[in-house]
Amino acid sequence: MEIVDPRPLLALGISLACALLVFATGRHYGRRVLWSMGAALLKFGVVISLLPGAMAGEVYLFRLVEFPPGVGIGFRVDLMGLFFALVSSTLWIFTTIYAIGYMRGEADRAQVRFFGFFALCVAATVGIAFAENLLTLFIFYELLTVCTYPLVIHKETPAALKAGRKYLIYTLGGGGLVLLGLVLVQHAAGTLSFGQTGLLAAGAHDGPLGGGPLGGGQLGLIFAVLVLGFGVKAAVMPLHGWLPSAMVAPTPVSALLHAVAVVKAGAFGILRVIYDIFGLELLAQLNFTQALAWLAVVSIIGGSLLAWRQVNLKRRLAYSTVSQVSYILLAASLLNPTATVVAIMHLANQGFAKITMFFVAGAIEQGSGRTEINQLDGIGRQMPWSLAAFTVAALSFIGVPLLAGFLTKWLVILGALEGEAWWFAAVMVISGLLNAVYWLPVVYRAYFRPVTGVVADPGWLLRGPIIACAAFVVLLGTTAHFHLLPFSVASEAARVIWAEVAN
Amino acid sequence: MSELFDLVLLALLITIALLVVRARDLLVAAIIFSGYGLGLCLLWLHRGAPDVAMAEAAVGAGVTTVLFLVAIGVTGRKEK
């Protein structure tokens, strides 16, 4: 059931308004905080108000403009998009609180820029989640690129500028690929709108507007272009170079890159490509996802191996992201209902766990200036709250039951076995082991090595979000079957996607 | 006769044009160019275009040349 409803636009508008207000009046600390927090909470409210209806099978639509006929900006809330929006707007709240504490020492001008662009980034993320068509998605995808750039170069040091340039070259290149894919899809299908179980499926059967039926080659080109285009942001292995470099940015920005928005946007884009542009049926015939799966495997293993080699905590976290996000791609490319659930679910699982770890890394750096792993000896006893949270997240990544990460691994394995692709199941196990190999030593050091120097847990502005996010990791892992909680949303989303196929 | 006049005139024009291009001294070139205008004037008359001939005499041979001379007066007459 499709309902015209302005709430998707409202959600976007709140973030945009927040950005404008921050830019206009944000020199004043109180206002800056007020706008950011108010907008974060308000937006979360708006997004969550969409949830009950969406779970009941409603789809909210809002078309804004159509500039060339048939091509326009529109919003459409389906469960998958809503899930992503929920994750990002929940994380926005925590990140805002954390950032208020973290950035307190910075100059006003820098803070205004930070909070303003941060709000813009979140607006772009909502736009991506609620995009009604590929063009809208692309617009917000690029907006995200552009608005992240000032955050990446926040410190304006030569290293930051260099990282910023690298980030832009990668992501703009990816954007170019997506644009090309956009043109190709429009040409092949005559439309860009999602929500019809495979835009291209119709074209493949009936022939596109302009010519004969689409050949496998054309479809392959479209798939490759789009997946690689989105893959840049998702930091798929050969295209991941920007992510570790971008670690020069302040911690809340890393959180944004790794958990709230950027990397997720890429992964989400690939989900859209698979479920909405190609559609499950068409892809099942075409076998392209096999290639994607192997790409994901390379990233999962390669990312882990590279993370292992890092001695800098944040860099290790960065490479770990490369590995973790590819879970989503691997799951999505398995093309079965169980795996679909986890492809969506992992957007949240990875997000909450990774943001916890970043918050902790940031708190450590803020409190003691320590950035290298070998400087963390005994820190667990000095910062009990933070390191407990860190440990929870690490265990989640390793795949310890009752934590979010376990669900991911378990379901991917189930999905892989369902599709009789046992080697992918093996990959999940190996990845879990690798996670253990590079996270457990950190935990060990923190708790069992002698203390050096003086550090303490950060203030509550930082500690609160850390604990809350860690709590979420536990929550995600234990409350899988409560209605309206993330897991049920994800499984409902997957059910809807597969129900359309069944019809 | 007319044919011959035509041919001679054309040959003359080409020769003058070459002279204009070859002349090292800009002043000389400009003055030869005024001769070129007069030759054209004759050509137009011969082609049955007295109106054009009149304009060419005034403009091509007269005004344009004077303007060139003025410019050469500022810039110097020697081409390097």
Added chain:
Amino acid sequence: MAAALTVSWSALAAWPHWLIVLILLPLGGAVLTPALYALQRRLVPWWALLVAGLTALTVLPLLWRLAHEGPFSYLPGGWARPYGVELRFDEFAALLAAAVALLAPPVLLFSRRYAARAVPAGRLPFYYTLLLLNLGGLLGLAITADLFNLFVFLEVVSLSAYALVAVGGRPVAELAAFKYLLMGAISSLLILLAVGILFALTGSLNMADVAQRLPALATPAALTLAAAALLVGFMLKAALFPLHNWLPEAHASAPGAVSAVLSGLVVKAGIIGLVRTYQLFAGVELLDTANLGAILVWLGAASVVMGSFFAVFQHDLKLMLAYSTITNIGYIVMGWALASPQAMLGASLHLFNHALIKTTLFLAAGALIYRTGLRTLEELRGIGRTMPLNCAALALGALAIVGVPPTAGFVGKWFIALGALQAGRPFFALVVVFGALLAAVYYVRIINAFYFREPEQKAVVTAREVPWSMLAPVLLLALLCLGIGLLARLPVEFLEPAVARLLDGRS
């Protein structure tokens, strides 16, 4: 009420003389400007603005009539075609006319304060005269349906353009103007030569009449020469690669408002010329128009790539913009030559949109130079802090030139890329995307310098926003860059029949 309004509109549009008024207004206004200056020199900028405004209003009934009746003609002197000079208002003329109408008033308003500083005082009246002549000439060139008349108006446009480049008195500009003049004069001669050949072949100068008579001819070499001379001539005027050399310096060294007109409108004269050439030769079977098209497609693509490539490495803001003009001319020509409905549609749209965007950019850049006297990105670092509104306009314009949806720059490129696929030539869709990427690179360079660097120059630190009469046009145009992108539906629906007609005429 609505009905009454409609009736009065159509009554207004039915007055037959709007088309001649359209060119008489700016040209007549220009002619009286020096005299007015002698009477009351303060009035001259306002006078020019008034004339431009009235001209802009004149376009409205014309567009209305075109939308309701299709193309229509006006016959000065009342001589039937082909005996007199015919003026014809078709969709392509309308595009350029609409661009002129939209951009002339802001440019002139901007000029009032800008030119007072950028142009030596004694030259001011002639600055306005030349601007009006240039705009009037452009309108005449757009609406004329006569080959020789086209040449005459082209000369009005060109001569005024050469002088406008040099009007600021910068030594670089004078050299650039001379180079421009030499190239322009050669291209004019080629065009005149082609007109002569076509006249010798058909005995007529009216474009429609010539186009009707050409297919019956059996003179391939002469036809080829005429077509080639027209093409090369107009390509020179449009600065298509590899005949683009004169453009960057001329457009970069001219005063800002002039650069806006030159880059936004004057190069479009060349494009209109190419369109007319196409219309002339569309029915000629002796010439393989497909071959001709193939050459143009590649030249257009080369323009896109080379222009962007050079633009990326420029330090001077205006030079960067000038090279970007070459790129965008490339898009337009490429779209045209691809000759699929969507590509032609896109090219036509881009003709208008690029005029708007580039005018915005050059005016904004002019305003920066007005305040700081600085031109390179290095020197201008941090200017976004002291001139935030002006820089925001520039940033918006730059976003549009990159082609980010939903700005005006997107629609044209979108259709050109789709049209490339429609024509079965995906490579050129790739060129469009690649060009957009390169454009994004220089966009980032501008934004980076303006917003994310500490100011170093004293002029930057002490800069203020320009006066409202300069800022308002810039902001208005920048908003239009966005607004027209959002409203792209209208022109698309307006142009589709014209493109279809043109393509029908060919087959």
Added chain:
Amino acid sequence: MKKPLVIALLILLALALLAAMAELPAVGQADAPVHTHVSARYIEQGEAETGAHNLVTAVLLNYRGMDTFGEVLVLFTALCAGFAVLLAAARNGNKHYRQPPAPQESGAVPVIAVSPVVSFVVRLLAPFIALFAAYVILKGHLSPGGGFQGGMILGALFIALTLVLGKQYSARLLPVAWRPWLYALAPAAFLVVGMIGLQLTGYFLGYPQEPAWHGVREAMMVTLEIAIGVGGAVLVASLFLALESD
């Protein structure tokens, strides 16, 4: 090394041009399209339709009046362009202005030195030339000549007089205060006559054709001729003055 290449290319160009021109109707053939299509009508009916014996004038002022309007505009543009490029860059504190270099020793031409004999001849002939120009202008629609040709002759005469007699004289002949109005004369005359035509015939630049109106038609033509003649002369003369002033 550049020259041979250029010459080779030019020869290629020449061959291409020759090949194309060889296909054109042979020179002087009376049945070429040039003569049979549009021109034929001008020759057959031009006199009746326009009242001008000189068909070139008929084409210039009547059939293709828009071209001629454009032509005077081009001249006007050139003058404004000349001013815009040359005028007073030094005032207004133009920082780009540099002192002009001293004229080169070898090449300097003392603008144009006029010998007494020439001066005398010019002064002697001036009234006659002016009279001739006036005749060319006024009778342009009847015999060879017209506003343009006469205007150019007048302009040339003015230039000659300025060279001979100096600028004070030219200022008397062409008062500075009038100049801006005189620049506008030729194009403005087109506007006015065109509008009159629009009133009379319903077309811009239309001329009434009914026999009763023939006098008006001739008056309109002569008005245009005079305007073009005088205006053209002023424009050309001013161009000279503008260039010469530096």
Added chain:
Amino acid sequence: MLPEMLLELRPNLDYAAVVVLFCIGLYAVIVKNNLIKKLLGLNIMETAVFAFIVTSGMVEGGAPPVLGPGVMPPLASPLPHALILTGIVVALATTALALALIIRIYLQHGTIEADQLRELD
């Protein structure tokens, strides 16, 4: 091949002269270093094009297109003459502006030789 071509051209010898003039002018524009020389070349090119157009309107043994007692057809076509009158004015206008620019360039840079000006940049 060339002789045949010339043979074919014989009736169009006037056109051949036009082509030669055009090329001479173009040569000067391209090769000559002095800006005034280039401009002279441009003028020669212009006259060549004018000559071409007027020639195309010529009639064998035709009279000027001025009617009057004793004027008998055939007449030369008046249209090209009108065009060329306009053309001459355009050429004059272009030349005048070019000379103005040349004067300015000389005053600013002290030279009007193209190669020296390039070095100055």
